Amino acid sequence: MISITGLRKSFGAATVLNGIDLEIRQGEVVSVLGSSGSGKSTLIRCINGLEKIDAGKITVDGFDVSKPRELSEARKRSGTVFQLFNLYPHMTAVQNVALAPIEVLKLPRMQAEAEARELLHSVGLTERADAYPSQLSGGQRQRVGICRALAMKPSYLLLDEVTSALDPEMTSEVLSILAALAKTGTTMVFVTHEIEFARSISSRIAFLDKGQLIADLPTEEFFSATGMALPRVAQFLSKMRKD
Amino acid sequence: MKFDLSILAKHIPFLLEGAWLTLQACTLAVLGSLVLGLAIGAMRTSASPLLNRLAAVYIDIFRNIPFIVQLFFFYFGLPEIGIYIDAFTTGVVALSIAGGAFTSDVIRSGILAIDPGVIEAAQVSGLRKITIFRKIILPIALRASVRPLGSVFINLILTSSILSTITLNELTGSAKIVASNTFRPFEVYFVLLVAYAALTYSVSILIGMLHRYLNRHQEEGAV
Numbered sequence: 001m002i003s004i005t006g007l008r009k010s011f012g013a014a015t016v017l018n019g020i021d022l023e024i025r026q027g028e029v030v031s032v033l034g035s036s037g038s039g040k041s042t043l044i045r046c047i048n049g050l051e052k053i054d055a056g057k058i059t060v061d062g063f064d065v066s067k068p069r070e071l072s073e074a075r076k077r078s079g080t081v082f083q084l085f086n087l088y089p090h091m092t093a094v095q096n097v098a099l100a101p102i103e104v105l106k107l108p109r110m111q112a113e114a115e116a117r118e119l120l121h122s123v124g125l126t127e128r129a130d131a132y133p134s135q136l137s138g139g140q141r142q143r144v145g146i147c148r149a150l151a152m153k154p155s156y157l158l159l160d161e162v163t164s165a166l167d168p169e170m171t172s173e174v175l176s177i178l179a180a181l182a183k184t185g186t187t188m189v190f191v192t193h194e195i196e197f198a199r200s201i202s203s204r205i206a207f208l209d210k211g212q213l214i215a216d217l218p219t220e221e222f223f224s225a226t227g228m229a230l231p232r233v234a235q236f237l238s239k240m241r242k243d
Numbered sequence: 244m245k246f247d248l249s250i251l252a253k254h255i256p257f258l259l260e261g262a263w264l265t266l267q268a269c270t271l272a273v274l275g276s277l278v279l280g281l282a283i284g285a286m287r288t289s290a291s292p293l294l295n296r297l298a299a300v301y302i303d304i305f306r307n308i309p310f311i312v313q314l315f316f317f318y319f320g321l322p323e324i325g326i327y328i329d330a331f332t333t334g335v336v337a338l339s340i341a342g343g344a345f346t347s348d349v350i351r352s353g354i355l356a357i358d359p360g361v362i363e364a365a366q367v368s369g370l371r372k373i374t375i376f377r378k379i380i381l382p383i384a385l386r387a388s389v390r391p392l393g394s395v396f397i398n399l400i401l402t403s404s405i406l407s408t409i410t411l412n413e414l415t416g417s418a419k420i421v422a423s424n425t426f427r428p429f430e431v432y433f434v435l436l437v438a439y440a441a442l443t444y445s446v447s448i449l450i451g452m453l454h455r456y457l458n459r460h461q462e463e464g465a466v
């Protein structure tokens with residue numbers, strides 16, 4: 001379980017997350033929605049320890065991410081997929097995927113690379129396994145990014161707008177992989193602007209507004225009268241649907 | 244007096260010995276300055292203010308003092324306080340230290356130019372700091388630094404001629420001797436000029452090849 005209680009985060013004078021309580025249990029797919037600047041990326045970056053939190057507590061399977069010793073355990077349990085892929089440019093797809101299993105899990109290189117090839121095969125990149133990131137399309141790069149996160153066999157997958165740098169065709173190739181992952185029970189925290197997709201794969205929707213979690217509802221409730229009763233949610237959804 | 248290179252024929256073995264010494268000194272100094280540059284460059288980008296400051300001071304000192312003064316200090320100054328080092332070692336060490344100030348600056352820019360997102364990806368995947376440095380930061384920074392490092396190394400080769408001032412008969416030192424023995428400075432220094440040009444030109448060709456090889460995957464047009 002990822003457990004977030006009383007999370008506060010400021011950048012200088014600006015409070016970006018203002019008292020967040022959120023739990024993500026094994027097997028759930030939680031989509032985090034909210035308008036630009038509402039703090040979604042910051043929330044993800046707090047969970048994986050890229051940002052120091054100012055108050056509150058975040059634990060991943062009981063490991064406190066604010067404690068340096070526990071952070072590495074917490075990080076072993078969650079994988080992050082980034083908006084801009086952030087692949088290692090000097091390594092091939094296989095090397096990108098196998099690096100952490102070799103260095104962190106201490107798998108033998110042969111085994112790690114074999115598993116990496118299998119993962120790449122599962123996302124349709126059998127032929128591109130030995131290509132460098134610069135030789136791949138955006139959609140292919142993001143599929144490598146997903147494999148890299150999955151290679152650590154994480155209990156939780158954190159995804160921050162993983163398709164927003166992609167064109168529609170590439171977006172759908174990445175989304176179909178995520179849909180398959182959701183079906184197989186991978187726990188995901190999914191930050192997105194793809195409302196309809198979020199609706200189709202999520203068990204719950206968390207809605208951030210100016211650093212506060214103003215809704216945390218089962219998906220169908222969120223998209224029904226219960227969600228619409230919240231003015232900010234209604235406003236957000238109508239704006240997103242227009243775009 | 245006419246231009247006649249043939250009179251140098253019998254001095255060629257002596258000049259070659261000098262060239263060999265230059266080659267040895269430069270190879271060692273290139274390696275030394277690279278190792279120092281990596282250490283200082285890493286310190287310069289480290290989160291520790293103390294390491295950072297120390298590295299900055301090192302770079303400032305050795306880039307702002309004429310090389311010949313550094314060299315004289317090591318070779319003529321240190322014996323005064325009981326430290327004796329032979330000319331060759333002094334030369335290599337001095338070149339490495341001075342070169343290191345420049346290579347560390349190149350490596351520092353190489354490190355700073357790395358997309359922070361790439362490093363964050365390595366952090367969240369649970370890699371230890373030292374592993375991130377070895378497997379991600381260093382290889383990316385070095386690939387980006389090949390060309391500017393090449394110019395530093397070429398400068399280092401040119402600067403190595405100054406080692407002749409501490410009795411080291413490397414290429415320039417031996418040329419001086421031949422010039423004064425033959426009274427033919429024009430021919431001797433003409434040969435010297437060609438030799439240095441050939442040396443630095445081959446190094447720059449090598450650097451270009453190394454750059455293309457290490458960055459081969461970035462040049463095949465990105466999709």
Ligand SMILES: Nc1ncnc2c1ncn2[C@@H]1O[C@H](COP(=O)(O)OP(=O)(O)OP(=O)(O)O)[C@@H](O)[C@H]1O
Nearest residue numbers: 011014016034035036037038039040041042043161
């Ligand atoms: N490193 C930082 N330094 C200062 N301010 C920051 C930093 N990171 C984020 N912010 C600010 O925090 C607020 C929330 O940013 P965040 O990136 O979390 O929003 P978001 O919900 O992910 O937005 P988007 O949908 O545009 O990605 C923004 O106002 C942003 O400017």
Ligand SMILES: [Mg+2]
Nearest residue numbers: 040041042161
């Ligand atoms: Mg964001």
